[in-house]
Amino acid sequence: MKKSKSLFLVTCIVYLFLIGPLLIIASASFSDTTYLKFPGEGFTLRWYAQIFQIHSFLAAARMSVFIAVAATLIALILGVPAAYALNRYNMKGKDAIQALFLSPVLIPVIVLGFVMLRYVVNQYQLPVVTSLLVGHTILSIPYIMRVVTASLSNFDFSAEEAARSLGATQVYTFFRIVLPNIKSGIASACIMAIINSFNNVSLSAFLTGAGVTMLPIEMMAYVEYHFDPTIAALATLLMIITLGVMLLIEKTLGLKSVV
Amino acid sequence: MNKKALTIGWLMVLPGCLFVVFFMLVPLFLLVFRTFFDEGGSFTLNGYWEMFQSTYFQQVFVRSLKLSLISTAICALLGFPSSYYIAKYSRHKGMLMAFAVFPMFTSPVIRSFSWIVLLGKKGIVNSALMTIGLTSKPISILYNEVSMTIGFIQLFLPLMILSLIGVMENIPEDLNLAAGSLGATKLGTFRHVVLPLSIPGLVTGSVLVFTGCLTAYTTPQLLGGTDTRVLATVIYQYAMSLGDWTQASIVAVVMIVVTVCVSSGINGISRRLNPTI
Numbered sequence: 001m002k003k004s005k006s007l008f009l010v011t012c013i014v015y016l017f018l019i020g021p022l023l024i025i026a027s028a029s030f031s032d033t034t035y036l037k038f039p040g041e042g043f044t045l046r047w048y049a050q051i052f053q054i055h056s057f058l059a060a061a062r063m064s065v066f067i068a069v070a071a072t073l074i075a076l077i078l079g080v081p082a083a084y085a086l087n088r089y090n091m092k093g094k095d096a097i098q099a100l101f102l103s104p105v106l107i108p109v110i111v112l113g114f115v116m117l118r119y120v121v122n123q124y125q126l127p128v129v130t131s132l133l134v135g136h137t138i139l140s141i142p143y144i145m146r147v148v149t150a151s152l153s154n155f156d157f158s159a160e161e162a163a164r165s166l167g168a169t170q171v172y173t174f175f176r177i178v179l180p181n182i183k184s185g186i187a188s189a190c191i192m193a194i195i196n197s198f199n200n201v202s203l204s205a206f207l208t209g210a211g212v213t214m215l216p217i218e219m220m221a222y223v224e225y226h227f228d229p230t231i232a233a234l235a236t237l238l239m240i241i242t243l244g245v246m247l248l249i250e251k252t253l254g255l256k257s258v259v
Numbered sequence: 260m261n262k263k264a265l266t267i268g269w270l271m272v273l274p275g276c277l278f279v280v281f282f283m284l285v286p287l288f289l290l291v292f293r294t295f296f297d298e299g300g301s302f303t304l305n306g307y308w309e310m311f312q313s314t315y316f317q318q319v320f321v322r323s324l325k326l327s328l329i330s331t332a333i334c335a336l337l338g339f340p341s342s343y344y345i346a347k348y349s350r351h352k353g354m355l356m357a358f359a360v361f362p363m364f365t366s367p368v369i370r371s372f373s374w375i376v377l378l379g380k381k382g383i384v385n386s387a388l389m390t391i392g393l394t395s396k397p398i399s400i401l402y403n404e405v406s407m408t409i410g411f412i413q414l415f416l417p418l419m420i421l422s423l424i425g426v427m428e429n430i431p432e433d434l435n436l437a438a439g440s441l442g443a444t445k446l447g448t449f450r451h452v453v454l455p456l457s458i459p460g461l462v463t464g465s466v467l468v469f470t471g472c473l474t475a476y477t478t479p480q481l482l483g484g485t486d487t488r489v490l491a492t493v494i495y496q497y498a499m500s501l502g503d504w505t506q507a508s509i510v511a512v513v514m515i516v517v518t519v520c521v522s523s524g525i526n527g528i529s530r531r532l533n534p535t536i
Contacts, residue, residue, distance in 0.1 A: 007344035014341040014420075015355070018362050018413060021373035024383070028376060036376055038383055078278055081271035089268035097272055100279055107287065108474035108518055110491045111511045114498050118508075119286035134282050141279065170267070199366045202476040205495060216477075219368045223375070223481065232376075235369040242364045246357060255357055 022239060029232035036227050047233035057234065060218035067129075067214065068197040071136035072144075072190050078137070079144035080186065084178065087152040088160075101145040104138050112138065113206035121207065128212040135203045140193035147192070151185025188253050191245070291515075294508050306509050316493075320513070323489040326404060327472035330411035334419040334468045335461060337412070342423035342460075343453065346430075356424065359417040371410050371481040378406050402484035410478040415471045419464035426460030427453070462529040469525075470518045490514045 024038050029047055031040025051057055082101060086094050104112065113135065121131040155178065163173045179186075204214040222231055249255055297303045310316050345355045362370060378384050380397040388394050400406055430453060438448040476491040483489065488496065490510055497507035 004344065004348045007340050007348065010337065011341040011344045011349075011355070014337050014416065015358060017337075018416060019358060021370070021377055021413070022362065022365065024377060025369065025373045037381075038376060078275035082275040085268040085271035089264055091265070091268050091272070097276060100276060100284075103279065104283060106519065106522075107283070108470075108491070108511075108514050110474055110476045110494055111287075111290075111514055112283065114494055114507060114511055115286045115290050116282065117498070118504060119289050120282055138279065138283050141275065195364050199364075199368075201367060202474075202491070205476065206499070216366055216368045219366070219372075220477070220481065223368070223372050231372065235366075235372065238369065239365055242361065246361060246364065250357070255353070255360060 022235075025232045026236045026239065029229050029236045031229055034228055036229050036232055040229075047229040048237065050230045051234050051237065054222075054230065056213065056218050057215070057222075060213045060215040063129075063132075063212060064198050064215040067132050067136050068194045071133055071197055072140045072193045074133065074137045075140035075144045075193060076186070076190065079141050080148055083145055083148040083152060084174070087149065087155075088157060098145065098149065102142045105142040109139070109200065109202040110205075113203040116203075117206040128208065128210050131207045132204065132212070132214070135207050136197045136200065139197055139200060139203060143193040143196065144186075144189045147185050147189035148182060151182040155181050184253050188249070191249060195242075195245070287515075290508050291512055294505070294512050306505060307513075310506070310509050310513075316510075319488055319490060319493050322404070322487065323473055323491075324517075326408055326411065326489065327469050330408055330415065330472045331465050331469045333408075333412050334416045335465060338416055338419035338423055338464065339457070339461070342420050342427055343457075345420070346424045346427035356421070359420045362413070363417045367414060367475070367477040368481070370413060371478045374406060374410050374413070374482055375401065378409070402482065402487070404483075404487055406482040407479050407487060407489075410482040411472045411475065414475065414478055415468040418467045418471065422464035422467065423457060423460040425463075426457050430456045458529065458532075462525060466522045466525050470522055473518060473521075474514060490517075 028036050028038045028040050030043050030045070031037050032042030032044040032046075033040065079101065082097070085091065086098055091097070116131065116135050116138075120126065120134065126134070159181070160173055160177050163177045164170070168176070199216060200214075201216045201220065204217050208214055208217050219231060219234065246255065294306055295302055295304065297305065311320075345352055349355055376382060378401045380399070380401075382401075384400065385394075385397040388398065389396075434452050434456075435448055438452050439445075443451065473489075474491055476495065479487070479489045479492045480495070483492065490513065494507050494510050494514070497503045497510060
């Protein structure tokens with residue numbers, strides 16, 4: 001197994017490269033120095049307390065969570081019925097419509113941000129929060145469409161026919177028969193969409209303004225002028241939350257169903 | 260299919276369609292359309308002509324393509340052996356895949372920032388170089404093309420690894436055994452069995468990495484300098500700092516064209532080379 005040994009070595013280097021910098025950030029967040037330093041000196045948790053002293057971080061975090069969740073909900077409301085109808089009623093132009101729902105993935109997000117600012121937000125004088133919602137909904141729609149279509153392709157529509165022939169209404173059937181069967185697909189689509197939206201920079205960079213800001217944008221602005229461990233502490237906190245979310249996914253849906 | 264069901268179907272599809280058309284498709288159409296007309300409203304290609312005439316844009320354009328290409332090549336070189344190890348040899352496949360996913364779920368701001376800490380003048384890389392004696396004073400590896408490329412690779416390597424593992428998992432172990440029993444060396448098996456069968460994953464991964472690098476904004480913004488701008492940072496600069504929306508539009512159209520050409524081009528070539536994909 002000599003070959004697998006050299007492969008193993010490359011794999012180690014690759015993972016050191018992927019994870020190492022993040023671990024260094026985490027360790028630097030405990031450093032008792034006023035600037036970011038690795039290896040750090042001493043041990044303190046004051047940078048973690050400092051995060052909650054910075055008002056702009058808190059406001060931005062709240063806005064980021066709100067936009068991510070609300071945009072995903074809107075994308076669900078728009079995407080799930082569409083995915084269902086496309087699969088259920090063999091409609092004309094099915095492929096074209098599906099392509100339309102998936103198309104936001106093909107457009108560079110930075111272009112999307114610019115285009116929306118110029119031709120939607122400025123044109124119709126949309127308030128900042130509304131434009132962020134619209135933009136992030138566009139980002140989330142493809143995730144919902146893709147995963148829900150995949151789960152529906154495994155769904156046996158004869159179960160639905162059976163319910164209908166037993167007298168259940170169409171709406172009842174949809175909520176009690178179809179939805180429960182694709183709920184894990186919907187859940188994984190939502191998680192992906194929320195994470196993607198929460199971490200998005202390119203779109204928000206164009207659409208934030210007038211006192212409304214998002215966490216990644218705020219972090220980027222902070223990084224440009226400060227070099228203290230607060231940002232490392234915030235990064236570590238976010239990474240811990242990410243790990244928690246991943247563990248939760250693994251326990252409930254299996255990580256493989258999400259990526 | 261009765262008519263009523265079809266009507267219901269359309270009612271379910273329509274809101275989403277309208278949303279995407281109204282908020283994305285129409286604006287995109289306007290963006291592209293208006294770059295071909297001057298203020299007087301007559302058709303012109305002058306905007307593009309002048310853009311490609313300017314040395315500044317030429318440099319930005321070439322730099323974007325170059326850095327994306329280098330990053331893709333390095334991602335393939337690093338991703339191939341490690342994916343093969345994970346798919347075929349590792350007993351901790353699930354865990355290793357999770358550790359590839361974790362950085363993808365972590366904000367690009369955090370990932371780029373971590374390199375600012377590592378590569379800075381007082382960073383660990385410079386202290387290591389000085390300790391070994393490779394350099395006597397800190398060298399600048401930050402805010403240039405090197406740091407941008409490092410950032411890109413870290414950002415998109417997981418995509419390459421996951422694409423490759425996806426296809427490598429499906430290579431039946433029997434094929435390797437058969438090749439071996441027919442006298443092929445390990446290297447021969449790799450070249451003639453594993454490599455050709457992994458091409459689809461390599462193509463998918465390369466397209467994802469290349470277009471990802473070409474359109475990434477956060478990493479070049481944080482790890483690049485003012486004289487190493489790329490297409491994405493130039494769009495932002497034109498639009499938000501200079502307020503020149505005409506120029507920004509032209510760069511945006513160029514970016515769309517390049518990404519679409521690259522992804523459909525590479526996919527087309529690979530389909531021709533290997534019709535089974």
